[in-house]
Amino acid sequence: MGDMFRSEKMALCQLYIQPEAAYASIAELGESGCVQFRDLNDQINSFQRKYVNEVRRCDEMERRVRYIENQLRKDEIKMPELDPDQEPSAPNPREIIDLEAQLEKTENELREMSANGASLHANFRHMQELKSVLENTEGFFSDQEVINLDSNRQTEGDDPTAVQAGAQRGQLAFVAGVIKLERFFSFERMLWRISRGNIFLRRNDISGLCEDEETGRQVLKTVFVAFFQGEQLKQRVKKVCTGYHADVYPCPSSAVERADMIRDVNTRLEDLKMVLNQSADHRNRVLSSAAKHLARWTIMVKKMKAIYHILNYFNPDVTGKCLIGEGWVPVRDLPTVQQALSRGSKLSESSIPAFMNVISTNEQPPTFTRTNKFTSGFQNLIDSYGMASYREVNPALYTCITFPFLFAVMFGDMGHALILVAFASWLIIKERQLASIKEEIFNIFFGGRYIILLMGLFSLYTGLIYNDVFSKSMNIFGSGWQNQYNTSTVTDENIEYLTMRPNISNFKTYPLGMDPVWQLADNKIIFLNTFKMKLSIVFGVLHMIFGVCMSVVNFIHYKKYASIFLEFLPQILFLLLLFGYMVFMMFYKWIVYNDSSLDQSLSPGCAPSILILFINMMLFGNQEPLEGCKEYMFEGQELLQTIFVVVAIICIPWMLLGKPLYIKAKRPKNLPAPNQTVVAPAGGHGHGGDDEPMSEIFIQQAIHTIEYVLSTISHTASYLRLWALSLAHAQLSEVLWNMIFSMGFIFDSYIGCIVIFLTFGAWSGLTVGILVLIEGLSAFLHTLRLHWVEFMSKFYEGAGYAFAPFSFKQILEDEGEG
Amino acid sequence: MGAAVLLVLFFTGLWAAIGIGGSIITPRGPQQKLTQCILMLTAGCCWLFWLCCYMAQMNPLIGPRLSKKVIQVMAQSWNMPITDG
Numbered sequence: 001m002g003d004m005f006r007s008e009k010m011a012l013c014q015l016y017i018q019p020e021a022a023y024a025s026i027a028e029l030g031e032s033g034c035v036q037f038r039d040l041n042d043q044i045n046s047f048q049r050k051y052v053n054e055v056r057r058c059d060e061m062e063r064r065v066r067y068i069e070n071q072l073r074k075d076e077i078k079m080p081e082l083d084p085d086q087e088p089s090a091p092n093p094r095e096i097i098d099l100e101a102q103l104e105k106t107e108n109e110l111r112e113m114s115a116n117g118a119s120l121h122a123n124f125r126h127m128q129e130l131k132s133v134l135e136n137t138e139g140f141f142s143d144q145e146v147i148n149l150d151s152n153r154q155t156e157g158d159d160p161t162a163v164q165a166g167a168q169r170g171q172l173a174f175v176a177g178v179i180k181l182e183r184f185f186s187f188e189r190m191l192w193r194i195s196r197g198n199i200f201l202r203r204n205d206i207s208g209l210c211e212d213e214e215t216g217r218q219v220l221k222t223v224f225v226a227f228f229q230g231e232q233l234k235q236r237v238k239k240v241c242t243g244y245h246a247d248v249y250p251c252p253s254s255a256v257e258r259a260d261m262i263r264d265v266n267t268r269l270e271d272l273k274m275v276l277n278q279s280a281d282h283r284n285r286v287l288s289s290a291a292k293h294l295a296r297w298t299i300m301v302k303k304m305k306a307i308y309h310i311l312n313y314f315n316p317d318v319t320g321k322c323l324i325g326e327g328w329v330p331v332r333d334l335p336t337v338q339q340a341l342s343r344g345s346k347l348s349e350s351s352i353p354a355f356m357n358v359i360s361t362n363e364q365p366p367t368f369t370r371t372n373k374f375t376s377g378f379q380n381l382i383d384s385y386g387m388a389s390y391r392e393v394n395p396a397l398y399t400c401i402t403f404p405f406l407f408a409v410m411f412g413d414m415g416h417a418l419i420l421v422a423f424a425s426w427l428i429i430k431e432r433q434l435a436s437i438k439e440e441i442f443n444i445f446f447g448g449r450y451i452i453l454l455m456g457l458f459s460l461y462t463g464l465i466y467n468d469v470f471s472k473s474m475n476i477f478g479s480g481w482q483n484q485y486n487t488s489t490v491t492d493e494n495i496e497y498l499t500m501r502p503n504i505s506n507f508k509t510y511p512l513g514m515d516p517v518w519q520l521a522d523n524k525i526i527f528l529n530t531f532k533m534k535l536s537i538v539f540g541v542l543h544m545i546f547g548v549c550m551s552v553v554n555f556i557h558y559k560k561y562a563s564i565f566l567e568f569l570p571q572i573l574f575l576l577l578l579f580g581y582m583v584f585m586m587f588y589k590w591i592v593y594n595d596s597s598l599d600q601s602l603s604p605g606c607a608p609s610i611l612i613l614f615i616n617m618m619l620f621g622n623q624e625p626l627e628g629c630k631e632y633m634f635e636g637q638e639l640l641q642t643i644f645v646v647v648a649i650i651c652i653p654w655m656l657l658g659k660p661l662y663i664k665a666k667r668p669k670n671l672p673a674p675n676q677t678v679v680a681p682a683g684g685h686g687h688g689g690d691d692e693p694m695s696e697i698f699i700q701q702a703i704h705t706i707e708y709v710l711s712t713i714s715h716t717a718s719y720l721r722l723w724a725l726s727l728a729h730a731q732l733s734e735v736l737w738n739m740i741f742s743m744g745f746i747f748d749s750y751i752g753c754i755v756i757f758l759t760f761g762a763w764s765g766l767t768v769g770i771l772v773l774i775e776g777l778s779a780f781l782h783t784l785r786l787h788w789v790e791f792m793s794k795f796y797e798g799a800g801y802a803f804a805p806f807s808f809k810q811i812l813e814d815e816g817e818g
Numbered sequence: 819m820g821a822a823v824l825l826v827l828f829f830t831g832l833w834a835a836i837g838i839g840g841s842i843i844t845p846r847g848p849q850q851k852l853t854q855c856i857l858m859l860t861a862g863c864c865w866l867f868w869l870c871c872y873m874a875q876m877n878p879l880i881g882p883r884l885s886k887k888v889i890q891v892m893a894q895s896w897n898m899p900i901t902d903g
Binding site: 003375402461475478482485487488491499506508509511514515518520530531538587590591594595604 | 821822825848849851852855856859860863864866867868870871872873874875876877878879880881882883884885886888889890892893896898900901902903
């Protein structure tokens with residue numbers, strides 16, 4: 001059968017690999033991406049597994065790679081993007097050693113440079129602050145008073161008594177430094193307090209911003225000089241400076257010494273600047289050369305880690321000469337796996353080739369459906385509801401068309417459809433360039449580009465049939481309605497509206513779609529409503545019948561032939577006899593009732609309401625027909641309806657009791673311990689395993705029956721949302737045109753131009769925003785619900801789990817997103 | 819008024835050609851079954867949609883209610899002159 005009809009057949013394989021060939025073989029299998037390995041060691045702690053040291057090495061290398069990446073990002077050096085064909089394969093053991101050495105060397109170099117750089121920077125900053133202290137204190141020391149009082153100007157301590165005497169006489173000492181401006185004011189107050197007012201503080205702000213050593217940000221700093229008397233006060237002042245994180249610098253008081261110091265500091269600053277520049281250059285060089293290789297290194301390390309992870313799943317066999325692993329492989333890919341294993345053995349030049357052995361098992365295999373870029377979107381929609389059971393019929397195949405079609409029934413407008421088609425075409429034509437964008441919302445639209453394209457194309461068709469282009473109709477074939485009133489009636493002042501009668505005004509049926517006259521009519525909605533409601537029910541009942549028929553395919557495949565008679569037959573009879581009959585009545589009414597018929601019972605005044613007929617059929621009721629009309633549409637309808645309802649009612653106990661009684665009859669009478677209470681599966685879809693008690697089966701079948709019977713009615717009514725959304729869409733479109741765009745046509749000539757320009761802007765913005773985006777998303781959601789609930793609940797089990805193969809491509813993609 | 823048999827046959831034949839004929843001539847390949855399924859479903863849905871619209875209009879039970887202005891504009895631009903009287 002075709003690819004997507006049901007999921008692929010899977011086989012459980014055992015792989016026997018030599019330890020020396022293991023790494024290369026797993027690398028080849030990772031490139032091919034066909035095998036889902038099972039963890040044979042899951043009861044062993046991760047620290048006790050065989051390859052834990054190698055995993056540690058990989059972790060260490062990953063850490064180094066991350067560190068280098070961070071440094072690159074800090075310096076804003078760009079890494080060149082890697083082409084998909086340049087992707088490196090997993091490194092072999094020699095390359096691993098080289099890679100490790102290179103990473104270690106690069107990391108150590110970078111760390112060293114960072115440390116050196118930090119200390120050089122601190123040095124540079126101190127020099128600069130010292131320089132500003134020296135420059136800014138010019139003003140303080142040139143004051144005559146201060147010079148006289150300056151104790152430091154005394155001869156350098158050769159006369160201790162003179163110094164003592166000088167101190168006693170009140171010579172001033174001073175402390176010069178730099179402090180953050182915002183801290184200066186509380187600093188001043190603190191000094192005032194500890195010196196009891198016996199301190200003299202001068203300050204001079206540094207123009208421009210300086211770097212703060214704690215945070216690295218630029219802040220305002222100020223130079224201060226504090227003059228005071230006495231040794232004790234000096235100690236206290238120094239302590240306060242430390243507390244306020246003010247840097248104290250030795251500042252000579254004499255101008256000559258200061259000038260010398262300034263010159264000295266300047267030369268040292270120049271030297272430091274040169275050293276800093278050279279270090280920055282060196283760091284740049286190292287980082288650039290690392291950046292060239294970093295993308296390849298990252299991929300190689302990731303692949304290595306993944307391979308060792310998988311190797312940890314393997315079990316060494318008894319002799320220890322061979323590693324045994326288990327995994328699920330799609331049957332179609334078995335040759336690929338064989339080739340990968342042989343390539344791996346050849347690469348590692350092992351004497352004994354690896355081989356693979358298919359084993360049979362009772363476990364449920366994972367579900368795998370091969371999709372291409374077109375069908376993967378639809379498969380994702382179905383998988384979001386629930387992963388299909390193994391080898392269950394796959395609804396995604398039909399969803400490719402029914403999903404866009406039901407969307408289009410709700411969206412039918414050619415103008416908006418053109419916008420959708422244009423957008424989707426752009427996404428598809430520019431596929432390659434747009435695939436690399438990582439933004440999440442765009443990725444959602446990009447992933448569904450084929451879905452959007454199909455939705456747009458079908459909407460073009462339904463818009464053609466609904467005859468709706470931005471709420472206007474096209475008249476291609478000539479309208480089938482012609483006004484038959486004469487001039488005097490038409491120009492009569494007392495008459496506003498004239499209603500056309502079908503038998504005189506309608507001379508042909510518009511061949512393709514809705515007649516354009518309806519767009520101009522006042523009672524358009526009444527006519528369209530009956531059309532769209534009947535349309536919705538027709539498609540709804542057909543969709544549901546299709547769903548019920550799908551269950552037959554499942555029954556045949558799982559060889560539950562009895563269920564065809566016990567479950568499918570009553571279900572389809574119930575649906576056909578009641579709702580299929582309603583669809584038949586709709587078509588019959590369309591054909592038979594006529595304004596130009598001679599029989600009065602077939603005239604429009606006597607046309608019965610299908611809904612009333614249906615309700616009366618179910619309740620076995622009657623309704624008095626109007627004068628000249630008949631209650632029923634055709635001879636024998638009453639008898640036919642009674643038969644249908646009776647058979648449908650018989651179907652209910654058939655559904656309710658058929659299958660449980662059959663299971664009871666099939667079970668052997670001497671089943672041991674039938675009172676063993678087995679917990680019923682939470683999903684409610686248990687297939688009556690041999691050990692399930694009969695009461696459980698009866699209850700489950702009762703639930704299914706009630707669910708099905710009620711769902712036939714509620715789901716049929718649910719399909720009326722096709723009508724509701726279509727109506728809302730058409731009305732919104734009309735409102736936007738009449739209330740916004742038409743306003744621009746009132747004015748003439750130049751003013752009209754400007755007004756139309758503005759109203760067109762508003763109209764087109766609202767059209768795209770409300771009608772295409774919001775209505776589109778809304779219709780998408782409703783269509784999805786129709787598929788998930790109304791269609792798939794009739795046959796879908798969805799109790800499988802996804803096939804997650806070991807594939808490097810998948811791992812790299814996941815890491816790229818995360 | 820009533821069904822134009824030729825028209826119904828034309829559209830039925832058109833969609834049958836697309837659905838059944840198209841399925842027969844799809845080239846062999848991995849996507850053959852998928853293409854056939856898509857063509858048949860498309861043809862079926864689109865034909866049914868057109869049929870419902872046609873059948874809803876072939877025996878209309880009500881007619882459009884038009885304002886005087888619209889009738890006059892229709893008469894002029896759709897070339898359906900109003901009878902004198």
